[in-house]
Amino acid sequence: MAPPLSYVASAEERYGDVLGRINNIHAPFASKMDWELHPLVREALGLSYSNSVQLNAIIDAKLPGRPKFTHSEVVVGGEAFELYSRNIIECVRALFGDTDFAPYLFVIPERHYADQDKTIRLYHNMHTGKWWWNMQKQVEANNPGATIIPILLSSDKTQLTMFGNKSAYPVYMTIGNIPKEIRRKPSRRAYILLAYLPTSRLTHIKNKAARRRTLANLFHTCLSFITAPLRTAGIDGISIASGDGVTRRGHPIVACYIGDYSEQLLVTCVKTGLCPTGTVKYKDGESTCGARSLEAILDALDRLEEGGTVYTQACKEAGIKPVVHPFWQELPYTNIFLSITSDVLHQLYQGTIKHPIEWLKEACGEAELDARCRRLPPNHNIRLFMKGVSNLNRVTGREHDQISRFLLGIIVDAVRGILDFKSIFVDLGIRTDFNLPELHRCEHYSPDIKLFGTSDNYNTEYTERLHIDLAKDAYRATNRKDEFSQMTLWLERKEKIQRHHKFIEWKRNGSPLPPIVETLHPGIIYERKLTMPKHPTHKAVKFTTLETAYGAPFFRDALSRYIVQLTDPSLTLNQIEHEANSFDVPFNSLPVFQRVKFSTSDTYANNGPTDSIVDSIHVQPQKILKNGDQIPARFDTALVNIGIGGKTGISGYRIAQVKVTILPPNIVPPKYLAYVEWFSAFKPQPERYHSMYKVSRSIKNGDCLASIIPFGPVAPVSCKSHTVLDECPTFFANPWTDRHVYATLY
Structure with a gap:
């Protein structure tokens, strides 16, 4: 599917062609100093510009960047409104052709499975969902060799000022070809500000129903203007080049619309209180949500020319509001009711x-x-x-x-x-x-994930974060008068500077080709890696201190057993115990670490693990400050692979409380060891009603079982956060603390 059509110059080479192939990599600036120096000292040094006006003139005229904003007037109900927008096709080209994304782009749909028999389907990025697979079939039927470009749109009104009523109504877009691991990071610039919609509240219209109707028509008129180029591009395709120079015939199609509940109702023209995706029916106290008939709704929308009364009645029977020409009415391959995604x-x-x-x-x-x-x-x-x-x-x-x-x-x-x-x-x-709409929406998470991948593909949390960079900061850079023309210009200049900085770094590095990223085997779940400090917290802690302050009473015995077993792995347990009783540890103090950091790869990443520091395991005794205040001891629990644990599942894993982490002498490999106290093994199945595993401390002869390893109904008054692990008899292993524990325990 979707074979490359041809090869052209890479994105960086094309950018250089626009600037002109000259020896100065900082052009159109005269030199490195001209590019980097603070404006206040430029005039004294005789640089190519002496003030911000001249600098902006160079940026505006000589630096290429992402598509420019255009100022348009949209007329609704005889009233004109200002719309600032970009060409959506050019925005698609900018994202698809970005060199940073070239090694990671998804260009064909895939089916991933967790087992060799292919019975357990995996969903993560958008290309693993059923929507992309089905869309590829539909488009390929008429246009073989097509590359689907799923467009994700998002809109949300936001306040620009702490006081007053200044607001902005940004529309963002991205494409599903870019992995979600990149899209969710604002610094990667995988979203583009597509438009600022009019923010008029139409307070001059006194009738509330008429005002709401006009606002809905205004929204859809603006979106119709913005998405109009997709009507032919989605069917016929466009020639589009990725950052590595490969050109394909891309078909940009609106796949998802991301927004909160009120925005979802506005987009779908559905009344408040109803489900924007389907029609809910109640029977015998149970509810079912059936899919809306797009065909019936489009038939109702086609009756506009028959007059307002007929049109209103037809829309009512179809289950939508009588909005004039919703923007999705003429978009090819788009079912807007399926495009409304769950919002975490x-x-x-x-x-x-x-x-x-x-x-x-x-x-x-x-x-x-x-x-x-x-x-x-x-x-x-x-x-x-x-x-x-x-x-x-x-x-x-x-x-x-x-x-x-x-x-x-x-x-x-x-x-x-x-x-x-x-x-x-x-x-x-x-x-x-x-x-409650929020509770009802829970029914749609499973279908949404199967269609478009996991819900972090379309979470409004990411677009909410964009308000800071692309709306609020832009507003602060204006003089508060005619702000949107200044905001769009400020954003264009900022994007050009960022783009030019990336180009200069590319030239300085010798103009390298985009890296080739090996696609990893679908379904592999990557393990956590430990990141230890360069130096221990304490260089020499005596065994007696470990036994008392750290709560490790059997540290010396556990270390003896570990060394004996390490010396002769063939010994039985009884032989290890016998040898350990007579073994004399040749030292009485050790370097100790009080914090162990986790470097964790994304559990479900497909294009290479993205390591990030998740958190730390704390292993620290009680501390008394100079003023007499006490900091309680903290010894965290960890999920330990006892040597036979797999990538997923509880088999081969035990929970342990970490009491000491040490750097042993060179005579005892490996480099790091931990003294842990064990909890009971997991039962084959979790508890019936809440899917958590019940565990308790492993006790023998009244003492907690401990080892050296390489690396109730009412809350009791006496129980505290720092003592609960010692005072409670049983515990529940919670699989919902993070995605890595979930993948192992659930």
Whole structure:
């Protein structure tokens, strides 16, 4: 599918051609100093420009960049509105042709499986979803050799000022050919600001219904103008070059529209309270959501010329509002109702999670809920809310994300999962129904993932972050008058400077070809790697201190067993114990580390692991500050591969509490060792009602089982966060703390 058509110059070579092939790599600037020096000293040094006006003139006239913004007037209801937008086809070319993305671009759909029998399908980036596969078939039927370019659009109004009513209505776009691991990083510039929509509130229209109708028509008129080039390009295709110089015939097609619930209703022309994706029907207390008939809706939209009354009635019967020419009406291959994607930020973190928190306050009581929060043991990827969660104000999406990682664990004796515990709140009289759009949307996550890949492909969290760079910062650079013309110009210049900086670095590095990235085997899950400090926290800690302050009473015995077994691996357990009893460790102190960092690759990345520091394991005894304050001891737990664990699944894994991490002498390989106390092995299946594994400390003759390894219903008053691991008899292994633990335990 989609074979390359030909080869042209790479993106960097084409950029150099625009500037002119000259020896000065900083051109159109006279020299490196001319390019990098601060404007205040340029005139004294006789540079090519002496003020910002002359500098901007060079940038505007001589530096190529991403597509320019154009100022247009859109007329709706006899009133003209200002629209600042870019050519969407040129934006597609800019993203697809970026050299930074060339080694990673997806150009054909793929099916990935977790098993050799191909019975368990894997979904991650967009090219692994069913939408791309089906679209390739449809387009190929008429245009063999097509390359699908999935377009993701997103819009959201945002405030520009802390006070007053200045706002912007940006529309962003990206393409699904770029991996989500790149798209979610603002610094990679994988999103383009496509337009600023008019922000008029039409307050002169006094009738609220008429005002809402006009605002909807204005939105769709603007989007129709912006997306108009896709009507022919999606069918016939366009010649498009990637950053490595390979040209293909690309078919840009709107695949996803990313937005919060109100934006989804505006895009689909569906009434408030309804599902923007399908029609919900209730029977015997159960609800089912059937797909909307795009054909019936398009037939209703075609009846506009029959008059307002007929058109309104036809749209009502089809289940939409009577918007004049929705922008998606003439887009090829686009079913806008399937394009509306689930939104983790607004629908889960800011929507679904906030409801059970409020219900649990009534079910358990705020004091009990907060008490359980304070008694969670500290660990990496878990934020402790030591003051509880009941009194939090203006909770952000990130805080709801952090709360959701442990919420089920602290109330597991009271309720189960978000989709299973509804009846409990009805029985308690906390809720009478659950007709909430956020809860209903949970039904669409599985279909959305199968269509477009995992939900981090289309999360509004990323586009919300773009408001800072592409709206708020741009506004601050203006004089607050006729701001949008200044904002767009400021953004164009900023993009040109960034692009030229990248070109100069490319020239300085000898004009290298784009790197070739080997596509890794689908379904492989990469393990965590340890990143140790260069120097230990303490150079020499005596064994007696390890046994008392670090809570490792059997450290000397465990180390003896480890050395004996390392010396002769053929010994049986009884022989190891016998030899260890008479073994004399030839030293009595060791260098100790109190923090171990994790360098983790993306669990589901397909184009190479992207290492990032996730967090740290803390291994530190109680500390008394100079003012007398005490910092409690902290010894984190870890999921340990005992040597037979695979990439996924619980087999071969045990949970252990890390009490000491040491740098042994050269006589004891490997380089790093840890003294751990074990928890019981995992049962074959998790607990029935909440899918968590129950474990307890491994005890023998009243003592915790420990080794040296290479590298209740009501919260008790006496139990604290730093003592809970010692005082509680059983624990639940939580698979939802992060994606890596989920891949192993769930």
